[in-house]
Amino acid sequence: xxxxxxxxxxxxxxxxxxxxxxxxxxxxxxxQLANAVGVAPGTAxxxxxxxxxxxxxxxxxxxxxxxxxxxxxxxxxVLRRHRLIEQFLVEIMGMSWTEVHEDAEQLEHVVSDRLIxxxxxxxxxxxxxPHGDPIPTADGDIAPHRYHSLLTCPLHTEVTVTRVADQDAxxxxxxxAQRLKPGQSLEVExxxxxxxxxxxxxxxxxxxTIGTKAASKVLIEVA
Amino acid sequence: xxxxxxxxxxxxxxxxxxxxxxxxxxxxxxxQLANAVGVAPGTAxxxxxxxxxxxxxxxxxxxxxxxxxxxxxxxxxVLRRHRLIEQFLVEIMGMSWTEVHEDAEQLEHVVSDRLIxxxxxxxxxxxxxPHGDPIPTADGDIAPHRYHSLLTCPLHTEVTVTRVADQDAxxxxxxxAQRLKPGQSLEVExxxxxxxxxxxxxxxxxxxTIGTKAASKVLIEVA
DNA sequence: AGTTTCATTTTGAGAACTCAAAATATAGGG
DNA sequence: CCCTATATTTTGAGTTCTCAAAATGAAACT
Ligand SMILES: [Mn+2]
Ligand SMILES: [Mn+2]
Ligand SMILES: [Mn+2]
Ligand SMILES: [Mn+2]
Numbered sequence: 300x301x302x303x304x305x306x307x308x309x310x311x312x313x314x315x316x317x318x319x320x321x322x323x324x325x326x327x328x329x330x331q332l333a334n335a336v337g338v339a340p341g342t343a344x345x346x347x348x349x350x351x352x353x354x355x356x357x358x359x360x361x362x363x364x365x366x367x368x369x370x371x372x373x374x375x376x377v378l379r380r381h382r383l384i385e386q387f388l389v390e391i392m393g394m395s396w397t398e399v400h401e402d403a404e405q406l407e408h409v410v411s412d413r414l415i416x417x418x419x420x421x422x423x424x425x426x427x428x429p430h431g432d433p434i435p436t437a438d439g440d441i442a443p444h445r446y447h448s449l450l451t452c453p454l455h456t457e458v459t460v461t462r463v464a465d466q467d468a469x470x471x472x473x474x475x476a477q478r479l480k481p482g483q484s485l486e487v488e489x490x491x492x493x494x495x496x497x498x499x500x501x502x503x504x505x506x507x508t509i510g511t512k513a514a515s516k517v518l519i520e521v522a
Numbered sequence: 523x524x525x526x527x528x529x530x531x532x533x534x535x536x537x538x539x540x541x542x543x544x545x546x547x548x549x550x551x552x553x554q555l556a557n558a559v560g561v562a563p564g565t566a567x568x569x570x571x572x573x574x575x576x577x578x579x580x581x582x583x584x585x586x587x588x589x590x591x592x593x594x595x596x597x598x599x600v601l602r603r604h605r606l607i608e609q610f611l612v613e614i615m616g617m618s619w620t621e622v623h624e625d626a627e628q629l630e631h632v633v634s635d636r637l638i639x640x641x642x643x644x645x646x647x648x649x650x651x652p653h654g655d656p657i658p659t660a661d662g663d664i665a666p667h668r669y670h671s672l673l674t675c676p677l678h679t680e681v682t683v684t685r686v687a688d689q690d691a692x693x694x695x696x697x698x699a700q701r702l703k704p705g706q707s708l709e710v711e712x713x714x715x716x717x718x719x720x721x722x723x724x725x726x727x728x729x730x731t732i733g734t735k736a737a738s739k740v741l742i743e744v745a
Numbered sequence: 746a747g748t749t750t751c752a753t754t755t756t757g758a759g760a761a762c763t764c765a766a767a768a769t770a771t772a773g774g775g
Numbered sequence: 776c777c778c779t780a781t782a783t784t785t786t787g788a789g790t791t792c793t794c795a796a797a798a799t800g801a802a803a804c805t
Contacts, residue, residue: 305762329783339764344784346762361770361783391614392640402634409628417615528792552753562794567754569792584753584800 300353304408307377309346310355312336313366314374326363375439380415381407382428382435387418389429396429396480397471430471431462431481431518446518449487449497450511453521459484462518470513477509478502479517523576527631530600532569533578535559536589537597549586598662603638604630605651605658610641612652619652619703620694653694654685654704654741669741672710672720673734676744682707685741693736700732701725702740 302310312335316327333343351358355370366374381403388399410418416437419425426442427433435441452458460481463474474480478501488498488506497514500506525533535558539550556566574581578593589597604626611622633641639660642648649665650656658664675681683704686697697703701724711721711729720737723729 303761330781333783338762340783341765341785342763349761388637392637392644394636394640398636402637405632405634406629409632411625411628413617413621414611414615414625417617421615526791553751556753561792563753564755564795565793572791 302355302373305346306350306355307373307408309336309343309350310366310370310374311377311381313356313364314371314378317366324365326359326365328363332364372439375435375441377407379435379437379439380410382432383415383418383422383425384410385428385430386422386425386434390422390425391418395475397468397475399429400466400468427462427481429481430466431460447521449499449509449514449517449519450490452487452519454487454489457484457486457522458519459522460517461520464516464518470516474517477507478505484522525578525596528569529573529578530596530631532559532566532573533589533593533597534600534604536579536587537594537601540589547588549582549588551586555587595662598658598664600630602658602660602662603633605655606638606641606645606648607633608651608653609645609648609657613645613648614641618698620691620698622652623689623691650685650704652704653689654683670744672722672732672737672740672742673713675710675742677710677712680707680709680745681742682745683740684743687739687741693739697740700730701728707745 309332312332313327316331316335317323317325320327329343329347330340332347333340336343338346347356347358347364350356350370351364354367355373356364356366358364384403384406385396385399388394388402389396394402419437425434433441433444446462447458448464449458460474460479460483462481463471465471471480479485479499483502485499485501488500490497490511492511495511496508497511498506498508532555535555536550539554539558540546540548543550552566552570553563555570556563559566561569570579570581570587573579573593574587577590578596579587579589581587607626607629608619608622611617611625612619617625642660648657656664656667669685670681671687672681683697683702683706685704686694688694694703702708702722706725708722708724711723713720713734715734718734719731720734721729721731
């Protein structure tokens with residue numbers, strides 16, 4: 300009974316929703332799951348009931364769902380495949396970090412264990428993918444890490460972009476053009492809550508201003 | 523309406539059956555198709571009717587099916603992906619030619635055009651895959667080639683293995699162990715139709731005897 | 746021509762996944 | 776406490792793909 304692509308996508312969406320909630324055993328509301336998977340609300344309800352039947356999730360009607368231990372393990376494996384594939388496409392095949400997500404979204408469901416471990420070895424067992432997302436180990440472990448973002452970090456301090464919390468290609472291309480991709484350094488000059496904006500000084504000493512929503516998606520580390 | 527994996531597998535099976543029949547517009551019997559796809563006869567009938575409806579095949583009840591021009595084009599693209607993937611797995615990822623078929627069987631349905639063209643470029647636009655199977659061009663063209671096999675080639679003449687007409691992993695491992703993989707040279711010493719066998723002298727000057735069925739699957743070129 | 750054999754098609758059904766729209770539950774505001 | 780807005784579930788239905796087994800067609804054999 301190996302899981303279908305559909306099941307894998309539900310589990311992965313759930314995993315990511317739970318990580319975003321910061322709370323291990325929080326329940327993910329049905330609507331949010333349906334939205335993440337890209338399916339009508341009723342469809343998610345039906346699917347989740349089947350997943351609960353298989354022991355992959357715990358379902359509390361009207362409250363939400365949460366992954367079981369088995370479900371979380373499976374989800375971590377999907378995420379591992381997804382991120383190793385992205386890293387492979389960028390490092391070995393020379394594709395852009397802005398365009399690998401869609402390919403990985405499909406490939407994650409069909410690459411064999413053999414193949415994924417070969418990729419892992421070729422890449423030297425990387426710990427993060429091109430977007431700075433951590434890659435779970437083969438046992439499903441993931442190093443926990445608290446991030447600052449351009450919205451929460453100290454002002455006038457050199458910081459390095461370590462992770463981008465959005466896969467939208469046009470957003471990633473924007474970051475690349477503005478020298479804001481993972482690995483690049485910058486300082487936050489000022490924040491203006493009235494204008495809903497954040498002013499940055501990037502590597503090339505160029506000053507740019509971006510919205511707070513965009514700023515919150517750029518995760519950083521203080522140098 | 524991009525074709526599903528299922529449809530792609532039917533078209534590919536049909537394409538290969540037609541090539542084997544040597545006759546461009548021969549009809550492939552329903553039973554053979556069902557068998558190739560690995561499905562019950564009635565299932566193939568239902569599917570073929572749907573494919574005919576979509577204009578991908580021509581279906582003659584009780585006689586068989588044949589690919590339409592559109593169907594043949596699509597099938598050639600699946601085959602192109604399959605073989606480029608196999609070549610990539612062997613040449614770039616260092617996997618064995620005996621084990622790449624299964625992976626390619628899945629990957630052929632999900633790799634994007636972008637990705638497949640990247641592979642093609644990295645490989646220097648190869649014309650054959652690790653089994654010696656020709657790789658169709660991006661337009662679906664395939665260089666026609668008549669092969670001799672160890673069953674039909676002249677005796678006591680140096681020949682080179684150029685293609686293997688079977689994907690079974692244990693058969694391929696056997697060939698590898700006996701120095702009969704594509705690129706290796708040998709001579710046919712004798713044929714014994716009563717014993718149903720063919721006697722060979724391989725590169726290492728080792729003399730081995732194989733059955734005629736196996737011999738017919740090893741395609742060669744006279745040096 | 747009649748009968749057996751084999752391939753093929755038809756039938757009836759089920760699994761997995763999906764949606765739109767109706768029904769219902771929950772939570773908040775008055 | 777009622778009423779309303781919103782989230783969730785239920786219902787009825789459709790798509791794609793599959794099978795087993797019955798029915799039928801074609802071919803082959805006497
Ligand atoms: Mn996916
Ligand atoms: Mn990523
Ligand atoms: Mn396939
Ligand atoms: Mn091949």
